[in-house]
Amino acid sequence: MSNLLSLKNVSKEYSGNKVLKDINIELNKGEILALIGENGAGKSTLMNILFGMPVIHSTGGFDGKIELEGQEVSIKSPHAAMELGIGMVHQEFMLIPGFTITENIKLNREITKPNIVSRVLGKRLESLDVKSMNEDARKALDILDMNIDEFLPVAGLPVGHMQFIEIAREIDKTGIKILVFDEPTAVLAETEAKNLLDAIRKLSKQGIGIIFISHRLDEIIDVADKVTILRDGEHVVTKDIKDTSAVEIAQLMVGRKITIERSGNCDKDACDETILSINNLHVAMPGERVKGIDLDVKKGEIIGIGGLAGQGKLGIANGLMGIYPSRGEVVFNGKSLALNDPRGAIQSGLAFVSEDRKGVGLLLDESIEGNIAFSAMQIRNDFLIELGPIRLKDSAKIRSHGKKMISDLDIRCTSSLQKAGSLSGGNQQKVCVARALTLNPTLLLVSEPTRGIDIGAKKLVLDLLKKLNEEYGMTIVMTSSELAELRSICDRIVIICEGKVEGVLAPDAEDAQFGLMMSGSQHLIEGSES
Amino acid sequence: MVGAKENKKSNFKDIINAIGLPTLIIGAFWIIILIIGGTIGISMNTLMSDTIKRAGMNGILVLAMVPSIQSGTGPNFALPVGIVCGLFAMVWAIEFDFVGFGWLGVSIILAIIFAVIAGYLYGKLLNAVKGSEMTIATYTGFSISAFMCLAWLMIPFKNRKMGWFMGKGLRETIQLDALGGDKILSNLWTFNIGGDKGLIIPTGMLLVFFLCCVIVWLYFRSKSGIAISAGGINPRFAQASGININRNRVKANVLSTVLGAIGIIVYSQGYGYVQLYNAPLLMAFPAVAAVLIGGATASRAKVSHVIIGVLIFQGLLTSALPVANQLFEGTDLSEILRMIIQNGIILYALTQVKGGGK
Structure with a gap:
């Protein structure tokens, strides 16, 4: 097998933050390489580099070399x-529903023939050679074993077919050498996914190198020749599939990240x-659909909800708070x-710190004290002066409460009148927590409390949650x-996969168990044990 | 030294940001016009008196923009809805033969009743067309004006003060001096600064304007007002805090319509005439322009923006005309110039609209 693509010592940083460190990847002709890693491990950044996406070049490019068939290449644009x-075959389909399959496959690469007008006015006005376009489309569809008529419109086709049309478009491009599949089976039903994997195998037999990004371990074991595992922007290992197992991949993917060590006792008096x-x-x-979850939360515990992005973990809190339509008991x-009643949820004693801090969590143009007092004022009629039927805000009370919260939670600001939008991420998060606490909740729902804030602030926020729980x-x-953050403060951790509870683990459970549950591949070990 | 210079520069920028570029440009333009006017010998006292008079007349109409902008429905281009409510109320008060302050009081009470109903329906309409409020509002204003043209003709009013000398229907303009309504507020407690030819202060009208300003200002410090503002700036935040955004949008537009209705009554008494038929059609635009020039955006407006905006906008409009007439003597450009200047300012103000949200 000859070497097709090699990435050598590829590194990338976004404004001082290293997201990729010395990645080395080799891909041979006709080989299927699986790329796996948690969210934020660097998969998308790596693919953006390979495709010369503008986001890479506008942020200062990258370090390292890309070689294609032994020649160093510089990829400056997707073109x-x-x-x-x-x-690349995208996760979301980039197809035009009203166009036929042929038109979609040939979009912007149409075969044309000259006519009278075009002879005068130039090439852009040539007419389409529909016959040879259809022939080309047919050829591409045949490679994929698709016996569907190429002149049908795309609208109304089943999802599985659309995915294949995307692939057909890619292989119809002359000289396609490398094909990247980004989570291609995420939207497919089981049989469709199986067909797709067959097609991938078939393409690789024709000498196309394939990079297969997925978190479904069983598919990777099934289809790939080797697997590269990324974790926190680092290249953990590349292994031949026959030398490894789902359990090992899962373990390597999660790893033990020594960021925040768990302090204190694990076995608190369980209530x-x-x-x-x-x-x-x-x-x-x-994007975070929840499809039937059963869960009991005990009084006085910190329960963690983990899982990969898009699996539905964020939907739970949003559903309970009535922010997105939900049903269940x-x-x-x-x-x-x-x-579906945000007001009722807050009144009954739930409070929510949203994952979307700037969108849902804060009024960015409003003062810190105004943000903190807002919900309590609206729901519990705190901080108001009542003059008959008129209820005006009580600025003095809001001020003193704001100051108390600022000192209690150690919010770094110039004054309680500073605008929330001008605070740093960690301090904004504390304002969100302060607003939730002002409601005097019995139960606090916190989503992604440390997203987008620096490591020192992360620890402060987590310590704050722990203090609220313990004291x-x-x-x-x-x-x-x-996961590391959940393991550092939670009493137990629920892993959500595909909108359902995959399992509940203790914070000190093994890495492999977490990895398998997060990728929904638990049955792989259960199967091998029985 | 360099540090001091940079400091100064950033201070200058801060000031521009704080006041807003449109406000500064239009304000500067006004001052230039005043200087030219002064040098060619136009009486400053007359110009300033006119400015104050017109600002007082238009003030409440501009104030009507604040609730709708704060609630997130954008400037109230459907101000004619409120205006026809006010006109309808005034016409009924004349029909019932009220005069003087009796007429004024009955007009305002009726106007509030009509405007609450109309504003409620209009708010419901806006909730059904989220995302394109400004366009829908503009055409709602046009439609209601056209509809009321029919009403003015068809409703069998009997009072001789309002009818044509022959035929049916109401006159285009109804004189208020016959019933003692002409400048009834403007002339209340009015006084001159600097003798007979000095500055005329229409105390009563200004007091009513400021009273409305204080009410709106207080309202946006109340629980309900704060909820409306939050829903306007960040609907998702408000929703997550358990606020009924749709109800608040209706509330805000009821308030805006009521202000529009009261606004036209104050306007009419200052003008001395009640103008019917097509008069309300284009009245929303100067009001929108004034609040934008005062420093408001399409998603954020304060009472201070109203006061500053209406002064500068009306000041420029009233000063530019006599000055232009003087400069181009002998020609009859005044009406054309008025249109060019007014619409030019509106166009400029609308280009300064910053979209809502982020």
Whole structure:
């Protein structure tokens, strides 16, 4: 097998933050390389580099070399990547529904023939050679074993077919050498996914090098020749599939990250009282769909909700708070909780710190004290002066409460009148927490509390949550993409996969167990044990 | 030294940012016009008196922009909805033969009743067309004006003060001096600064304007007002805090419509005439322009923007005309110039609209 693509010592940093460190990848002709890693491991950045995406070059380029068939190449734009024979099949389909399959496959690469007008006015007005376009499309579809008519419109085709049309478009490009599949099976049903994997194998037999990005371990074991594991921007290892197992891949993917060590005792007095009981909850949050979750939260615990992005972990808290449409049964504090009613949820004693700090969490143009007091004023009628039917805000009370919160939570600011938008991420997060605490909640839902804030601030926020739990006995449901952070403060961790609870683990469970659960491949070990 | 210079520069920038570029440019233009006017011998006292008078007349109409902008529905281009409510109320008060302050009081009470109903329906309409409020509002204003043209003709009013000398229907303009409504507020407690030819202060009208300003200012410091503002700036934040955004948008537009209705009553008494038919059609635009020039954006407006904006906008409009007439003596350009200047300012102000949200 001859060497097709090699990435040598590729590194990339975004404004001083290293997101890729010395990545080395080799891809041979006709080989299928699986790329796996948690969210934020650097998969997308690596692919952006390979495709010369503008985001890479506008942020100062990257270090290292890319070689294609032994020649060093510089890929400055997606168009250049296309000309070099690198293609990509996107997770979301980039197809025009009203066009036929042929037109979609040939879009912007139409075969044309001259006519009278074009002889006068130039090449742009030549007519389409529909016959040879159809022939080309047919050829590409035949390679994929698609016996579907090429003149049908794309609108109304099943999802699986659309995926194949995307692939057909890529292989129809002359001289395609490398094809990247980005989570291609995420939207497909099981049989469709199987067809797709067959097609991938078939393409590789024709000598195309394939990079297959997925988190489904069983598919990787099934289809790939070798697997490269990324973690936190580092190249962990590249292994031949026959030398490894799903368990090992899972373990390597999660790894033990020594960021925040767990302090104190793990075995706090477990309380038997269930404070929140969720039964068959469905939440229609776009991109984070929850498809029937059962979960019991005990009084006084910190429960962690983890899982990969897009699996639905963020939907749970948003659904409980009524931010996205949801259905199911929820019992909170002995009473049934009405869903789709944000006001009712807050009144019953839930408070929510949103993952979307700037969008949902804060009024950026408003003062810190105004932000902190807002919800309590609206829901609990705190901080108001009542003059008959008129209720005006009580600036003095808001000021003193704002100052108290600023000192309690150690919010770094110039004054309580500073605009929330001008604070740093960590301090903004503390303002969000302060606003939730002002509601005096029985249960606090916190989503992605450390997203986008620096490492020192992360620890402060986590310590704050821990303090609230230990000193005030507040029950906390914390959702986070960062497993290490969940493991550092939670009493138990629920892993969500494909909108359902995959399992519950203790914070000190093994890495491999977390990895397998997060990728929904638990059955792989259960199967091998029995 | 260099540090000091840079410091000064950034201070200058801060000042521009704080006041807003449109406000500064139009303000500077006004001052230039005043200087030219002064050098060619136009009485400053007359210009300033006119400016104050017109600002007082238009003030409440401009104030009507604040609630709708704060609630996130954008400037209230459907101001004619409120205006026809006010006109309708005034016409009924005349029909019932009220005069003087009785007429004024009945007009305002009726106007509030009509405007609450109309504003509620209009708010419901806006909730159905989220995302294109400004266009829909403009055409709502046009439609209601056209509809009311029919109403002015068809409703069998009997009072002789309003009818044509022959035929049916109401007159285009109804004189208010016949019923003692002409400048009833403007002349209340009015006084001159600097003798008979000095500056005329229409105290009563200004007091009503400032009273409305204080009410709106207080309202946006109340629980309900704060909720409306939050829903306007960040609907998702407000929703997550359990706020009913749609209800608040309706509330804000009711308030805006009521202000529009009261605004036209104050305007009409200052003008001395009630103008019907097509008069309300284009009245939203000067009001929108004034609040934008005062420093408001399409998503954020304060009472201070209203006061500054209406002064500068009306000041420029009233000063530019006599000055232009003097400069181009002998020609009859005044009406054309008025259109060019007014619409020019509106166009400029609208280009300064910053979109809502982020």
